[in-house]
Amino acid sequence: MLYLIMWKVKFYKTVRGDFPVNRFIEDLEMRLAAKISQSINLLSNNGPFLKPPDVKKFQSGLYELRIRGRVPIRIFYTIVGNEYYLLHAFKKKSQKTPNKELKVAVDRLKELI
Numbered sequence: 001m002l003y004l005i006m007w008k009v010k011f012y013k014t015v016r017g018d019f020p021v022n023r024f025i026e027d028l029e030m031r032l033a034a035k036i037s038q039s040i041n042l043l044s045n046n047g048p049f050l051k052p053p054d055v056k057k058f059q060s061g062l063y064e065l066r067i068r069g070r071v072p073i074r075i076f077y078t079i080v081g082n083e084y085y086l087l088h089a090f091k092k093k094s095q096k097t098p099n100k101e102l103k104v105a106v107d108r109l110k111e112l113i
Contacts, residue, residue, distance in 0.1 A: 007047035076105035
């Protein structure tokens with residue numbers, strides 16, 4: 001018998017009540033937003049079984065969802081129990097992840113825990 005397990009994916013919420021990753025996605029053109037939606041669904045359906053090149057462990061407790069394409073997108077997330085929290089998203093413009101983007105994700109991770 002096959003059991004379908006889905007992991008809950010939530011958007012990080014700021015103290016002001018904003019959802020920055022959701023806002024980031026809404027500001028993109030529809031084609032890119034649809035591609036991100038597919039990647040989030042992959043995460044929801046596969047959870048910890050999702051492997052590179054779709055996800056990468058960045059540091060302890062912090063992972064990145066990797067959306068490939070002409071404009072690569074990265075979404076930092078963490079796992080609390082069986083719930084995945086999308087912390088921060090950005091367009092990747094260089095080979096190395098900018099420290100500014102990493103700092104935002106780490107700060108939100110600390111706030112969440």
